[in-house]
Amino acid sequence: MSAPPRPGWESGYARAALGLDVLSVVIADVFVSAVYHDVTVLDLPANLAVAVAVPILALLSLALNHAWDPRILGSGPEEFRRVASAYVTVIAVMAVAGYAVETAGGHSWVFGALPLAAMASLTGRYLLRKWLHRRRRSGSYLRSVVATGDEVSVRELIHRTRVATHTGWTVEAVCLSRSDPAEDLPLEVDGVPVLGTEHDIVGIVALRGFAAVALLPSVGWSPSRTQRLAWDLEGTGADLLIAPALMDIVGPRLHISPVAGTPLLQLSAPRFTGPAWVVKSVLDRVLALGLLIAMSPLLIAVGSAIRLTSPGPAFYRQTRVGRAGTTFEMIKFRSMVRDADVRLAELSSANEGAGVLFKIKDDPRVTRVGHFIRRYSIDELPQLFNVVAGHMSLVGPRPPLIAEVEKYDDGGVRRRMLVKPGLTGLWQISGRSDLSWEESVRMDLRYVENWTMTLDLMILWKTAAAVLRSEGAY
Known part of the structure; x- marks a missing residue:
């Protein structure tokens, strides 16, 4: 066929x-x-x-x-x-x-x-x-997907495809796995209709013409059933997308290793030393120094505007946690009033952040100049001095506060500190302050687990667009 x-x-x-x-x-x-x-x-x-x-x-x-x-x-x-x-x-x-x-x-x-x-x-x-x-x-040029697996996995895929529309996949139907034949299936999952169980996939694809089948983790699904599904889908025009159930780990750390004819996904341990990391460190400092020289007129102008419009210094220094738990003084342009830290307790009830983050969309402590420089992330530029000093990298996880680190649980969040924090990162190009705590952690861990020089270059390229759009900046 x-x-x-x-x-x-x-x-x-x-x-x-x-x-x-x-x-x-x-x-x-x-x-x-x-x-x-x-x-x-x-x-x-x-x-x-x-x-x-x-x-x-x-x-x-x-x-x-x-x-x-x-x-x-x-x-x-x-x-x-x-x-x-x-x-x-x-x-x-x-x-x-x-x-x-x-x-x-x-x-x-x-x-x-x-x-x-x-x-x-x-x-x-x-x-x-x-x-x-x-x-x-705008909803055009999307590939329709029928997702099959347990409800938690399906719900997660629906959420991710809705957020990352640029990938071109949209989940239009669900076939849920069911361990108990007597169990009633829900009518929908997050607004996506449930059309049947995993046993109905092929017939549904043939009837509805989906572009792909997303096979997600579920209890009782075996390799032989995956192979049979791949055979049965031949001729339908549908691709088979298989989730390896390895959270957010892709790229050079994953390899196919056949063992006696059985293909296995080999996951190598991440390395945070070696020639590639030396090159990253050298490039960080050279590029940061070049940017400081090129943007020195802007830095002087912003610093002068802050001093002229608000009492207090032009720079704001704050202790942050770097690689391996070491602390350093991070430098930013001051975007708030001088006594902003003292007034923090007064605003605790207005906190809009999740997890350990403190965020307020319309923070009354932000000055008039502060609103502008925050919108375009100009307040972050003095961190180039931290990059030159070796405390930070151009690209990396978000630099946390000591108070945030003290609240970290043992769910892997501390792995963010295996590398230097960054001036920008996946969190910067994926929503900035609009990200929830869980999404921010996921972005940082994805970077740590999958770092390559190419990934750094991609993030730097996309950071400019994210800053110009000023989305999620407050």
């Missing part, structure tokens, strides 16, 4: 990505050939050969790296990694080939046109993705 065709928007999106890549390579090639050089440079056979080879080899490299695979388009860092890898590969191959034939002809195309095309491709795909995410937030 042949599988139903993929949704039209998926093939259209893939064609748009292909078109952007072709356009990027061609424009970069023409720019170097006719603008950077005089077009007569192509009279030389070696230059003409390279100019022709550049777009062909670039597109071939993108194809070999599966850069147009529908499964990776529109979400996650894998799409950008494949595009970057394709261009790095073709640059390296053409550079080595030029060295092998002992000719310097065409270096402008290899080291000019190809990097230019790479930047254009990545930028084009980023803009295309932002367009897709806007459409998904």
Whole structure:
């Protein structure tokens, strides 16, 4: 039985990505050939050969790296990694080939046109993705999912897909696992209709045409049933999404290790030392110092505005807990009145935070300048001094107060202190102050468990957008 065709928007999106890549390579090639050089440079056979080879080899490299695979388009860092890898590969191959034939002809195309095309491709795909995410937030271009598992797991997936609409999945139906055949099923789970049990999945998918089945943890579900479900779904056009039941652990720490023919998910222990962490520390300090120098006029202007409009110092220092429980003085621009700490007890009844966090949306202690610098996170910029000093990192968990750490339970929250706290982090790009205590902890632990340099770069890139939107800032 042949599988139903993929949704039209998926093939259209893939064609748009292909078109952007072709356009990027061609424009970069023409720019170097006719603008950077005089077009007569192509009279030389070696230059003409390279100019022709550049777009062909670039597109071939993108194809070999599966850069147009529908499964990776529109979400996650894998799409950008494949595009970057394709261009790095073709640059390296053409550079080595030029060295092998002992000719310097065409270096402008290899080291000019190809990097230019790479930047254009990545930028084009980023803009295309932002367009897709806007459409998904309005309810378009979503993949329908039927979720099966126990009620707690299903409810969690429904919540996550509603929050992270950019992933493109929407749970439209539920098939609950049931240990007791006499047990009555609920009519819905968080507004999503319950259509049956795990035994009804295949028939429901065939009838309703769901794009995917999300298989979540449930008592009594065995590997043989998973395999049978995968076989039965063949030809329906539905993908099978399997939750490994390992909370928020993905990426380089997970590997497939076959043992006597049995595939096992191998989870390696996280490492917080080694060359990668040394590179992170060096880059943190170098970039922080560069940002301090570049933004020194802004820092001086903000500091002056605070001193002129509110009695007290421009900076506010507060003891925070860093890596391994060490304490340090964190520096911020003062955004509140001078006696804000003294007035904290008066506002305890107005606390809107959850867990150990204290948050008030309309805090009366915030000054007029403070409202502005908080909105755009300008008050956080002096923490660059902490980064240069080695107390903090550019990216990491939120730096906690001593009082917060004292309230930590043994539920893994202390693992946040395995790394340096950050000026920004997953909590910054995922809601900032709008996050609940549980969500804030989950974001920090996800970062600690899954750290890579690529993750840091992604967070830094997204922080700028989160700050400009000023969402969750108060």
